[in-house]
Amino acid sequence: NAGVTQTPKFRVLKTGQSMTLLCAQDMNHEYMYWYRQDPGMGLRLIHYSVGEGTTAKGEVPDGYNVSRLKKQNFLLGLESAAPSQTSVYFCASRLDFEQYFGPGTRLTVT
Amino acid sequence: RKEVEQDPGPFNVPEGATVAFNCTYSNSASQSFFWYRQDCRKEPKLLMSVYSSGNEDGRFTAQLNRASQYISLLIRDSKLSDSATYLCVTFKGAAGNKLTFGGGTRVLVKP
Numbered sequence: 001n002a003g004v005t006q007t008p009k010f011r012v013l014k015t016g017q018s019m020t021l022l023c024a025q026d027m028n029h030e031y032m033y034w035y036r037q038d039p040g041m042g043l044r045l046i047h048y049s050v051g052e053g054t055t056a057k058g059e060v061p062d063g064y065n066v067s068r069l070k071k072q073n074f075l076l077g078l079e080s081a082a083p084s085q086t087s088v089y090f091c092a093s094r095l096d097f098e099q100y101f102g103p104g105t106r107l108t109v110t
Numbered sequence: 111r112k113e114v115e116q117d118p119g120p121f122n123v124p125e126g127a128t129v130a131f132n133c134t135y136s137n138s139a140s141q142s143f144f145w146y147r148q149d150c151r152k153e154p155k156l157l158m159s160v161y162s163s164g165n166e167d168g169r170f171t172a173q174l175n176r177a178s179q180y181i182s183l184l185i186r187d188s189k190l191s192d193s194a195t196y197l198c199v200t201f202k203g204a205a206g207n208k209l210t211f212g213g214g215t216r217v218l219v220k221p
């Protein structure tokens with residue numbers, strides 16, 4: 001099992017550009033999550049999904065959109081990147097109480 | 111106020127010593143509690159669950175005090191490899207079935 005994978009690992013964007021982060025899990029988990037982690041702020045939940053075809057907002061959803069068209073994939077989109085979105089993005093999936101995280105995507109917006 | 115609060119540290123610990131730290135949570139509806147470990151520039155991973163009666167996993171002991179709404183983690187005989195950030199995590203079944211993470215406590219074990 002690959003577990004939770006994220007693509008890409010690193011990306012540099014210019015302000016106003018768009019991009020999509022891909023998260024994939026091969027554990028058949030229903031729940032999937034997108035977080036951002038910034039120094040001194042801890043993990044903050046952006047959006048989450050409780051199953052295929054469903055999405056919901058977390059604490060910091062503004063500027064992001066998500067889709068869960070297939071159970072194993074959870075996509076995070078930035079339509080118009082801003083420097084404030086420079087962060088490390090973690091995807092996670094959950095079975096019961098254990099949450100499995102992907103390795104992260106380091107995004108810099110200049 | 112954050113829902114889960116932790117002392118960010120760092121806790122500088124001599125190798126072989128014992129270190130303990132707490133976290134407090136504000137939502138009394140929280141049902142389950144965990145400690146996650148995060149190494150520098152890596153993803154968080156589950157270290158252990160925290161049970162009301164207290165539980166041990168090797169050199170790690172976790173305690174829960176529901177009345178005072180805090181959780182503790184104690185590490186005995188600290189190893190250099192214990193250097194990491196420890197994240198306190200709560201879970202409540204409603205409200206989207208999601209975990210709430212504290213900001214983490216950084217532990218540095220030195221020779």
